[in-house]
Amino acid sequence: MEPLIVSSSPHVYSKDTTARIMLDVVLALLPAAAAGVYFFGGRAALIMVISVLSAVMTEAIVQKLMKKPVTISDWSAVVTGLMLAFNLPPTVPLWLPVVGSAIAIALVKQAFGGLGHNFMNPALAARAILLAAWPVYMTTWADPIHGAMGAVNAAASADAVSSATPLAILKGLEGTQEQLPPLWSIIVGGTRGCLGETSDLALLLGAAYLLWRRVISWRIPFSFISTVALLTWVLGPQGLFTGNAIYHIFSGGLILGAFYMATDYSSSPVTPKGQIIMGIGCGIITSIIRLYGGYPEGVTYSILLMNVAAPLIDRFTMPRIYGEVRADV
């Protein structure tokens, strides 16, 4: 008889693995990716493919150079590449995603020890660096080639126009709703913006899948979004309680950021209470930047700032230990 395996308990493990979780995130992003291609055309697909490939290759090369095992099969680089592409305007030159992915993987992720050790969301950190280095490329939007209901937008082409996003309109001309695209087109997709954030509907579909698979919990997205809703409504342009919370929820990168970016495991708190604090913090910073800051959008910076605070939040939100008041022992 072969010797019996002797190891300490437990002797069974759940089926969930790191790779399966990352794959789930990729699956959840597919509807929004498809929406991006539908609204912005083949160039959107090209940007996503380039971004993912360069993320995976960067990971492999860096790990080879650092003489670490190559772990590209865990899907995490694919997630980062796709997330970065989602945060780019559809008009960027094709070398930009290559540079962005290299920054995300080499600088933000691997330099700090790889998966689980990056203290910032790699895709968002890369986006922030790209925005600082190439502000024009990063804020040149294109009109979508399709309208929300499928009508072909004859006037539009993939030609770059530096026109305003709904959030910019909201910021400049809040209250005059005629200037804003109709709400349903913001939700379904087809307004100007980054590749992946155009269709909230597709993003929410994926988010529902992630919640159902328990890859993410409701804590960060729910507290993030409701804080933004509350603050943008209360601190309205015409005095208290006049803000347009609904537009704020569905415009820009809030849905993408709240469900897919702020929930990044490595850079968010691990304690349930900490996650709620993270969401509320993100919500406050996003609202302040959107309402009073120099940029129309604040989701990226709010998440990055809260990423930095996450270890501290963890430390102060340790769960209550069972039996802190003790009856026996």
Place this chain on the structure above:
Amino acid sequence: MGLKVFGFKGGVHPLHRKEGTQDKAVERMQAPKLVYIPLQQHIGAPCEPLVKPGDRVKLGQKIGQPKGFVGAPVHASVSGVVKEIRQVPHPAMGQGLAVVIENDGMDEPDESIAPKNLESLGVEELRDLILEAGIVGMGGAAFPTHVKLSPPKDRKIDTVILNGAECEPYLTADHRLMVENPQDVVDGLKAIMKVLGVERGYIAIEDNKPDAIRAISDAVKSVPGAKVVQLKTKYPQGAEKQLIYAVTGRQVPSGGLPMDVGVVVNNVGTGGGVAQPKNLLVRIGTTFRDVIDACGGLVGQPAKVISGGPMMGIAQYTLDVPVIKGTSGILVLTKQEAETPEPGPCIRCGRCVEACPMGLMPLFISAYALKGDYDNSERLHAMDCIECGCCSYICPAKRPLVQSVRTAKRVITERRRRAAAN
């Protein structure tokens, strides 16, 4: 049923895998030719043997006497002749001294095991009876029941909880006991309530065992102050602290499940490792090999043999270990089932924090422990870990969480012991 369902914080939901045995009536296994009865059945000091090689013993005769208070006597599970007293493999302690008895197949009972009437017994008598009977709790440590029933005078006990939550996957022995002999279980509760002088008694059962809940609910009607509590099906619902919290919302010492003298209800179940998974009533001292043979033998090569359940059970290095009082089941896993996954880096997903029923942060305790920084492990309450294994089970990166917390606990205990000695 209009019963409220109770739960606790944290926990995991492993697949039950009870299909193999949950509807199988308990069978009495034929007593083997030889039984090996370890003199140490549980935590506490080992017993002194009361017999020597060549002695004839009767079924139920006391053969080992405990030295300390935290100890329970050991009895012969067959009648026959003592062959030798020697070291044998022990399911929990590696090795241990055991009385080896050659079974004469007569089952001649010892005078001490005549059935007694519960109503006519006084409290002291009852307690002595439990002590003499050597009844132990089925928790991993097999804590002697009479110790739990002798609380210090200054602790007022008002509630007894009988633990019918069998949360470990695969195991169904308690379940069957409750379905088939509900009266015995209720009598056990009655006895404990009487010894402790309490008015309130609960039998806690998980809500995935409706047949057991029905059977016990009927039987319990005859006992004033006692009732059935339904629990959510979740691991580790059967862990003492979690159970108490779920039932009463507070912490009280609880009673264990009493058992018959000299036998335990034993469960042998598995997906692939054993030909006919069964619930067996097994004599204490029967080797795992004999039990597995009674279940039709092994299917193919066993890769791992576990005493207890898959979450907290102890992997055995040989099939020659005997069944002891605390053996709640024998689990044989095939190579595929026994595969220990390769650990990857922690992805900080927080699942272990959410799963820990004690409210600990396994990822950090473990990270410190693996670095040898036990001070920080201790600061994060490593000593409160009940070693339920939820964290390791749930971890997608398959980190050795409870394994490293266990190491930390050992080191911390050792340090404290040394500090106390100085």
